[in-house]
Amino acid sequence: xxxxxTAKEKLLDVAFKLIWDxxxxxxxxxxxxxxAEVKKGSFYHFFESKAELAIAAYEExxxxxxxxxxxxxxxxxxxxxxxxxxxxxxxxVQKLKAAEHGHVCGCPYGxxxxxxxxxxxxxxxxxxxxxxRTLRYLECAISExxxxxxxxxxxxxxxxxxxxxxxxxxxxxxxxxNDVEVLKNLGPTILSIIGEKKSAVAVTT
Amino acid sequence: xxxxxTAKEKLLDVAFKLIWDxxxxxxxxxxxxxxAEVKKGSFYHFFESKAELAIAAYEExxxxxxxxxxxxxxxxxxxxxxxxxxxxxxxxVQKLKAAEHGHVCGCPYGxxxxxxxxxxxxxxxxxxxxxxRTLRYLECAISExxxxxxxxxxxxxxxxxxxxxxxxxxxxxxxxxNDVEVLKNLGPTILSIIGEKKSAVAVTT
DNA sequence: ATAGTAGTTGACTAGTCGGTCAAGTTGATT
DNA sequence: AATCAACTTGACCGACTAGTCAACTACTAT
Numbered sequence: 001x002x003x004x005x006t007a008k009e010k011l012l013d014v015a016f017k018l019i020w021d022x023x024x025x026x027x028x029x030x031x032x033x034x035x036a037e038v039k040k041g042s043f044y045h046f047f048e049s050k051a052e053l054a055i056a057a058y059e060e061x062x063x064x065x066x067x068x069x070x071x072x073x074x075x076x077x078x079x080x081x082x083x084x085x086x087x088x089x090x091x092x093v094q095k096l097k098a099a100e101h102g103h104v105c106g107c108p109y110g111x112x113x114x115x116x117x118x119x120x121x122x123x124x125x126x127x128x129x130x131x132x133r134t135l136r137y138l139e140c141a142i143s144e145x146x147x148x149x150x151x152x153x154x155x156x157x158x159x160x161x162x163x164x165x166x167x168x169x170x171x172x173x174x175x176x177x178n179d180v181e182v183l184k185n186l187g188p189t190i191l192s193i194i195g196e197k198k199s200a201v202a203v204t205t
Numbered sequence: 206x207x208x209x210x211t212a213k214e215k216l217l218d219v220a221f222k223l224i225w226d227x228x229x230x231x232x233x234x235x236x237x238x239x240x241a242e243v244k245k246g247s248f249y250h251f252f253e254s255k256a257e258l259a260i261a262a263y264e265e266x267x268x269x270x271x272x273x274x275x276x277x278x279x280x281x282x283x284x285x286x287x288x289x290x291x292x293x294x295x296x297x298v299q300k301l302k303a304a305e306h307g308h309v310c311g312c313p314y315g316x317x318x319x320x321x322x323x324x325x326x327x328x329x330x331x332x333x334x335x336x337x338r339t340l341r342y343l344e345c346a347i348s349e350x351x352x353x354x355x356x357x358x359x360x361x362x363x364x365x366x367x368x369x370x371x372x373x374x375x376x377x378x379x380x381x382x383n384d385v386e387v388l389k390n391l392g393p394t395i396l397s398i399i400g401e402k403k404s405a406v407a408v409t410t
Numbered sequence: 411a412t413a414g415t416a417g418t419t420g421a422c423t424a425g426t427c428g429g430t431c432a433a434g435t436t437g438a439t440t
Numbered sequence: 441a442a443t444c445a446a447c448t449t450g451a452c453c454g455a456c457t458a459g460t461c462a463a464c465t466a467c468t469a470t
Contacts, residue, residue, distance in 0.1 A: 002416025003467040023320050025230030029458060039419055044459065046417090103323050110374075113381040115228050115320045118308050127381050161378070161387070162394045166367070169315075169374025173366070176318040176332050182366070189367045192397060207446025208436045234428060244449055249429065251447095411470100418465070426457065435448070440441100 008046045010036040015057040020108040021101050024054060024115050024123070054112070055126045061108070062130060073137040079145035080196065083138070083163070087186040090167065098180045106175035110168045135160050142194050152195040159194045166193060213251045215241040220262040225313040226306050229259060229320050229328070259317070260331045266313070267335060278342040284350035285401065288343070288368070292391040295372065303385045311380035315373045340365050347399050357400040364399045371398060 014036040018027045029050050033040050047053040072089060073082045097105045105111075113127030138160035145151040153159045167186060174182040219241040223232045234255050238245050252258040277294060278287050302310045310316075318332030343365035350356040358364045372391060379387040 001414070001468055003418085003465080005417055007417080022323050023230065025228065025320070026324055028456080030456085040459080041419055041421095041461080042417065044461095048459095050458065101323075105323065106319060110377050110381070111319050114311060114316050114377050115230070117380045117383065118227050118306075118310065119231055124381060124383065128383075131378065131381055162371070162375075165374035165378050165387075166371040166398075167374065168377050169370035169372065170367075172315050172319050172373050172377060173336065173370050175322045176315070176329060176336055178322065178329065178333075182370075189398060192400065193371075193394060195397065206438060206444070208438075208448090210447055212447080233426075235426080245429080246431080246449055246451095247447070249431095253429095255428065413470085414468095416465105416467085419461105419463085421461095423460075424457100427455080428453105429455105430453075431449105431451090433449085436446085438443105438445095440443080 005042075007036070007038045007042050011038055011043060011046060011053060012057045012060045015053050016061045016108070019054060019057070019112060020097075020105050024112050029053075051120055051123055054123055058109070058112075058126055058130065062133065069134075069137060073141060075144075079141040079148065080150060080191065082141045083190050083194075084187045086137075087167070087190060090171070090186065091180070091183045094171070094174065094183055095180050104175045104178050104180050107168055107171040110171060111175070114172075131164070135164055138163055145194070145196075150197060152197055162193050163190050166190065210247075212241070212243045212247050216243055216248060216251060216258060217262045217265045220258050221266045221313070224259060224262070224317060225302075225310055229317050234258075256325055256328055259328055263314070263317075263331055263335065267338065274339075274342060278346060280349075284346040284353065285355060285396065287346045288395050288399075289392045291342075292372070292395060295376070295391065296385070296388045299376070299379065299388050300385050309380045309383050309385050312373055312376040315376060316380070319377075336369070340369055343368050350399070350401075355402060357402055367398050368395050371395065 011032060015027075015032050018032060018035065029040060029043060032053070033043050043053070047056065068089075072085050077085070094104060094106075109127050109130045113124060113131075117124040117127070135157075139156050142151065142153060142159050142163070143156035146153050146156055166189060170183055170186060174180055216237060220232075220237050223237060223240065234245060234248060237258070238248050248258075252261065273294075277290050282290070299309060299311075314332050314335045318329060318336075322329040322332070340362075344361050347356065347358060347364050347368070348361035351358050351361055371394060375388055375391060379385055
């Protein structure tokens with residue numbers, strides 16, 4: 001019944017990209033509509049506010065991204081290798097994004113979360129949820145590494161939090177310094193945070 | 206010559222606080238003027254733009270904060286103790302701020318930097334500078350720890366970057382989860398990042 | 411064929427934004 | 441006491457903000 005439309009999908013896609021490339025506050029509904037080639041009236045046919053669009057856009061982005069995360073954190077891969085692949089993946093994505101836009105874009109969740117956490121609780125909660133999903137991958141990998149005895153770590157959940165903090169902070173730093181190379185070698189530090197056994201691993205810039 | 210005024214100082218102080226509590230984009234010049242009890246005309250007598258005010262406000266904040274940093278990172282204190290005190294200091298400041306405003310405010314430099322880095326290069330550079338100043342304290346402490354042989358770390362500068370990333374990321378995470386307790390025990394993780402020798406230190410939530 | 415609904419359109423609010431300015435006031439210097 | 445620079449004031453600007461709405465159109469299910 002009624003006509004069909006791709007406007008909603010275009011809006012979700014454009015909104016996520018623009019907010020990631022710039023920021024939530026500096027991207028206007030008009031900007032999003034223009035880039036998506038959708039009139040503002042249509043925007044408000046699909047979404048009841050800018051905040052609701054942002055939340056939907058981030059949820060949609062996760063839906064698309066999840067299979068890749070499942071692949072990276074596959075049980076078929078040794079747990080420490082998962083973490084290394086994830087670190088490398090982050091670097092590659094940021095490098096691509098930076099080349100495309102002329103500046104480092106940072107973590108999409110961390111950026112919007114840090115920006116609006118103090119004055120938009122709904123968006124803050126969505127970010128918290130996304131963060132939680134990532135933490136689950138990390139915790140799972142770390143506790144398996146512990147079970148395998150390749151890691152010396154009293155609490156995998158706490159370790160997952162620390163790893164997540166470190167990686168998110170590195171992305172903030174890369175964004176502020178506008179230098180993607182900050183993210184080049186996150187792997188070894190991640191390992192030293194979770195207390196890998198083995199021999200010493202070189203920690204370089 | 207001419208009359209004197211405290212308007213400039215009030216504007217710097219109020220601006221820093223409001224931007225820290227909220228965000229750069231969501232705080233208007235009118236907000237700042239109202240809170241500082243200064244008319245907008247006077248604002249533009251002292252500052253040529255909102256961005257210039259922000260930069261000046263951050264510089265002024267550092268000027269006030271530096272003596273405390275000098276004290277924390279005093280050469281009179283053993284290097285690893287400096288780091289522990291710094292970590293504790295961050296927790297205390299954030300706890301106070303959170304109690305005052307009802308939400309975790311996060312790192313003032315990281316928040317504004319992450320928000321505007323992609324569309325205001327002047328502010329981005331100021332944040333980069335502030336970050337650099339902090340890194341100098343860290344690098345100095347870490348290289349002294351290395352010299353004292355209490356730490357096993359190939360490159361103090363890289364280690365300082367990693368520590369800074371971890372702490373900044375923890376502040377982002379605390380802000381997004383609106384939970385200051387995330388910052389309660391940064392010390393042990395900092396030590397494991399820089400490769401402290403000693404026996405194992407409990408890493409808890 | 412047509413009814414009915416999903417989607418489109420553009421003109422429209424009402425408020426806010428950063429920023430300007432000319433005229434007025436104050437107070438330290440002479 | 442007079443001067444003049446430093447500071448204050450409030451009205452004002454045009455651009456932009458998120459959001460509204462009634463009229464219109466196209467498509468799908470019958």
